Amino acid sequence: MLATVAHHQIRLSCDVPLDGGQVLRRPRIAFRTYGRLAADGGNAILVFHALTGDQYVASDHPVTGKPGWWHRVVGPGRPVDTDRHFVICANVIGGCMGSEGPALDHPVTGEPWAIDFPVVTIADMVRAQVALLDELGVGRLLAVIGGSMGGMLALQFAADHPDRARAVIAIATAARHSAQNIAFHEVGRQAIMADPDWCQGRFLACGRRPTKGLAVARMAAHITYLSEAGLTERFGRRLQGRDRPSFGFDADFQVESYLRHQGMTFVERFDANSYLYITRAMDYFDLGERHGGRLADAFRGSRARFALVSFDSDWLYPTAEARRIVQALVAAGAHASLVELSSPHGHDSFLLDMPELNRVIDGFLRATERAP
Numbered sequence: 086m087l088a089t090v091a092h093h094q095i096r097l098s099c100d101v102p103l104d105g106g107q108v109l110r111r112p113r114i115a116f117r118t119y120g121r122l123a124a125d126g127g128n129a130i131l132v133f134h135a136l137t138g139d140q141y142v143a144s145d146h147p148v149t150g151k152p153g154w155w156h157r158v159v160g161p162g163r164p165v166d167t168d169r170h171f172v173i174c175a176n177v178i179g180g181c182m183g184s185e186g187p188a189l190d191h192p193v194t195g196e197p198w199a200i201d202f203p204v205v206t207i208a209d210m211v212r213a214q215v216a217l218l219d220e221l222g223v224g225r226l227l228a229v230i231g232g233s234m235g236g237m238l239a240l241q242f243a244a245d246h247p248d249r250a251r252a253v254i255a256i257a258t259a260a261r262h263s264a265q266n267i268a269f270h271e272v273g274r275q276a277i278m279a280d281p282d283w284c285q286g287r288f289l290a291c292g293r294r295p296t297k298g299l300a301v302a303r304m305a306a307h308i309t310y311l312s313e314a315g316l317t318e319r320f321g322r323r324l325q326g327r328d329r330p331s332f333g334f335d336a337d338f339q340v341e342s343y344l345r346h347q348g349m350t351f352v353e354r355f356d357a358n359s360y361l362y363i364t365r366a367m368d369y370f371d372l373g374e375r376h377g378g379r380l381a382d383a384f385r386g387s388r389a390r391f392a393l394v395s396f397d398s399d400w401l402y403p404t405a406e407a408r409r410i411v412q413a414l415v416a417a418g419a420h421a422s423l424v425e426l427s428s429p430h431g432h433d434s435f436l437l438d439m440p441e442l443n444r445v446i447d448g449f450l451r452a453t454e455r456a457p
Contacts (some may be wrong), residue, residue: 093117094183095116096111096114098220101212105206107203113189115140115182117175126223126224129226130170130172131226133230133231135234141154142174143156149354170227173223180359180363185202199286200358209366236258248388251453251456252389252390254392260413261372261374273305273360274360277295278361300349315429315431322338323338373413380413381414397427402432424445
């Protein structure tokens with residue numbers, strides 16, 4: 086069963102209007118902070134997490150016990166240096182690690198929100214986190230940073246609040262979800278909803294959990310985070326614990342065993358309905374849509390410095406997507422740069438030990454700090 090954890094959270098003093106027309110009444114936001122806010126408030130960095138991430142960016146995860154998901158980047162002496170920076174990371178609304186979402190109890194009924202939770206967007210998630218910054222007394226940020234969905238959140242933040250951050254670092258991301266991206270997410274959602282233990286979304290009230298469907302969703306998504314070269318190098322066609330095929334449907338190959346492990350460990354820390362809501366938010370993401378499809382217009386007036394980072398083996402959000410964003414930023418008159426890093430590990434490269442990525446982040450932040 087998913088562990089019950091007491092996360093550090095606050096209830097916002099304001100409501101959060103949603104793109105779908107509904108309103109979250111003073112939603113709860115779970116977050117972590119690291120470091121100390123400078124007297125002038127100019128050292129604050131907001132880190133956005135990816136789809137399956139959370140607020141535990143640089144501290145041990147309370148469910149799994151594993152180090153924070155970006156402990157290689159955030160911490161004392163790291164590129165996002167908690168001796169120098171005040172770092173904030175919050176669980177997105179719709180998530181399952183303490184922020185308002187389908188796994189939390191409805192404030193009126195006392196029963197889990199479940200499928201009654203309103204559908205949210207990337208812009209809604211940003212709105213809630215800006216309200217959190219206001220609650221914390223944090224004004225203009227030194228930077229917003231994120232990878233994958235976190236990069237979408239960073240770009241949305243820059244578009245909606247052009248004067249609120251001096252720098253934006255968006256890694257392995259895109260300005261909109263493609264048909265292929267949406268298709269992979271739909272496979273995952275259908276796997277969850279086809280699980281008889283989903284109970285039309287009310288599985289918590291039924292005392293059940295759609296672990297099989299969620300595990301399959303995770304397996305399918307995890308393939309998109311890797312590259313063919315990386316999979317071949319790591320697993321090839323090697324058999325798992327046997328000298329010859331079983332001529333059955335057990336996990337004959339190492340890659341099968343790996344994916345099954347990824348699926349089953351994921352269900353220990355994630356809520357199936359949150360997976361539905363967050364993937365739907367990503368699918369709706371199209372930063373240029375409200376500007377008639379003109380992405381450059383989303384960044385008009387922005388004074389932030391932008392750094393886009395991509396990986397040459399990332400086929401989920403390839404370099405072409407980052408290049409499209411940079412072209413739009415340049416057309417809008419923004420200061421923007423693009424760095425493509427070489428890695429055999431695909432989309433997940435930003436979560437791994439990558440000295441080159443660390444140097445890019447560190448250099449860009451230091452340059453921003455020196456800039457007038």
